[in-house]
Amino acid sequence: MTSMYAEYLTEKTEDKIIETPMGFATYRYVPPDTVYIIDLYVRPVYRKNGAASTIADSIVEEAKKNGCKKLLGSVVPSNKGSTNSLKVLLAYGMSLQSSSTDFIIFEKDI
Numbered sequence: 441m442t443s444m445y446a447e448y449l450t451e452k453t454e455d456k457i458i459e460t461p462m463g464f465a466t467y468r469y470v471p472p473d474t475v476y477i478i479d480l481y482v483r484p485v486y487r488k489n490g491a492a493s494t495i496a497d498s499i500v501e502e503a504k505k506n507g508c509k510k511l512l513g514s515v516v517p518s519n520k521g522s523t524n525s526l527k528v529l530l531a532y533g534m535s536l537q538s539s540s541t542d543f544i545i546f547e548k549d550i
């Protein structure tokens with residue numbers, strides 16, 4: 441079953457969402473060859489067990505089939521837990537791409 445938020449995203453935006461019992465991610469295709477993971481969330485009891493990586497892997501697999509060659513992720517330093525978010529992106533093999541006020545973008549070739 442999809443959540444009401446998923447229904448909203450699908451109706452109102454071009455963004456996509458993957459929902460599992462453990463967590464969800466929203467993502468967006470950025471033409472011509474990039475996919476951007478916007479939000480990634482894993483329920484606390486399921487954390488530190490590879491769930492986020494598994495969700496990211498499934499986005500990457502779909503994106504590669506759609507011709508993507510680059511993955512983007514971002515961190516908002518002022519958000520709660522942003523240092524952990526940063527660690528997760530680095531653990532996933534992402535590199536710094538650019539930054540602006542309170543917004544850091546990471547990238548990875550896929």
Ligand SMILES: CC(C)(COP(=O)(O)OP(=O)(O)OC[C@H]1O[C@@H](n2cnc3c(N)ncnc32)[C@H](O)[C@@H]1OP(=O)(O)O)[C@@H](O)C(=O)NCCC(=O)NCCS
Nearest residue numbers: 480481482487488489490491492493521524525527528531
């Ligand atoms: C961030 C979040 C999605 C990680 O989910 P998770 O299922 O625990 O992550 P995984 O188990 O797939 O871990 C992926 C990698 O990040 C590392 N990692 C995960 N949480 C970490 C933490 N709190 N501190 C340091 N490293 C962490 C893991 O060790 C793993 O690295 P490895 O492959 O080298 O072992 C989850 O903690 C969460 O939902 N947090 C709140 C929302 C949030 O901050 N989202 C932004 C993510 S960019």
